[in-house]
Amino acid sequence: MKITEFDYYLPKELIAQYPLQKRDEARLMVLDKKTGNIEHKVFKDVIDYIEPGDCLVLNDTRVLPARLIGSKEGSGGKMEILLLKRLPDGTWETLVKPGKRAKVGSRFDFGDGELKAEIVEVKEDGNRIVKFEYEGIFEEVLDRLGQMPLPPYIKEKLEDKEMYQTVYSKEEGSAAAPTAGLHFTKELLKKIEDKGVIIAFLTLHVGLGTFRPVKxxxxxxHDMHSEYYSMTKETADKINKAKESGHRIISVGTTSCRTLETIGYENGRVKEQSGWTDIFIYPGYKYKVVDNLITNFHLPESTLIMLVSALCGRDKIMNAYKIAVDEKYRFFSFGDAMFIK
Structure with a gap:
């Protein structure tokens, strides 16, 4: 398939620059994957489309405040380091700007010396391996000094870091939020659970590769980026129980979806597992585990719009996106939601 088949026109003013204060009052487009019929709702209405016994699967990853702004030792020149991945020896794979100042042996200060960094390796792709020096617990230092690594299309500064976290975030390690989950409140999740819906959590640490364009x-x-995932036995048992009793698996977000389809067997069952996935889902792919999907509106020509097209067909998705533009839905990370039922 051609990349141009997943392009669409999007006015810049429809790219959401900030989250809604009331998360569950975002708009919700409900798309029937069989008929292509569309309904326009509010996100908290999603409870009406989930039945007792269905299993709602959420990604409990937590975004690291992974953007560090400091200065180079000696020259004092401004530097920015973006944390990508913690390596087994305690060093970090990072993006460093400007790269010309980031040679092996270069050292940087953050927070008046509270955190120091040294470049120990320059990789072939331009990423840098960095060793940090600090007192105490790294995550606490990072929480004080780091900023949220918002996507490049968001120009506004986020005043409250928690607005870029889901209310159920727990496992730290993401460079970006699993944004479909941003619409849930604790109250809405409680109502869904009280209805008899099974709530299950897995973890996939979202990498910045999720924003990498298809070239x-x-x-x-296309070579897909790789991301770390983990599923417990408790979650696997919940999913299998729902499947065996004829109920639906509803994935919250493309990250949960990629994890489920990585772990799933042809019979739709899953098992406790962790590892790295580079699964690339596009039209022609046959879903094994996921029946329905809650997701945001994705970038033109992105791997994510291809993933949702695989679930209900490219023509239905591209038509839904055209309607979303016409109806002035808010797009991307802080935007509105779609439920593919």
């Missing part, structure tokens, strides 16, 4: 003409030639 090949034929999408089959």
């Amino acid at each position: 090949v003409e034929n999408i089959e030639d």
Whole structure:
């Protein structure tokens, strides 16, 4: 398939620059994957489309405040380090700007010396391996000094870091939020659970590769980025119980979806597992585990719009996106939601 088949026109003013104060009052487009019929709702109405016995699967990853702004030792020049991945030896793979100042041995200060960094390796792709020096617990230092690594299309500064976290976030490690989950409140989740819906959590640490554009003409030639995932036995048992009793698996977000489809067997069952996934889901893919999907509106020509197209068909998705533009839905990370039923 050609990359251009997943392009659409989006006015810049529809790219949401800030989250709603009341998370569950975002708009919700409900798309029937069989008929293509569309309903316009408010997100908290999603409870009306989830039945007792269904299993709602959420990604409990927590975003690290991974953007550090400081200065180079000696020259005092401004530097920015973006944390990508913690390595087994305690060092971090990072993006450093400007790269020309980040040679092996270069040292940087953050927070008046509270945190120091040294470049120990320059990788072939330009990423830097960095060793940090600090007193105490790294995550606490990072929480004081770091900023949220918001996507490049968000220009506004986020005043409250928690607005870029889901209310159920727990496992720290993401470079970006699993944004479909941003619409849930604790109260809405409680109402859904009280209805008899099974709530299950897994973890996938979202990497910045999720924003990496597809640069090949034929999408089959695209190399997918890799992300770490983990599923407990408790979650696997909940999913299998729902499947065996004829109920639906409803994935909250493309990250939960990619994890479920990575772990799932042809019979739709899953098992306790952790590892790295580079699964690339696009039209032609046959879903094994996921029946329905709650998701945001994604970038043109992105792997994420391809994933949702695989669930209900490219034509239905592209038509839904055209309607979303016409109806002035808010797009991307802080935007409105879609439920593919």
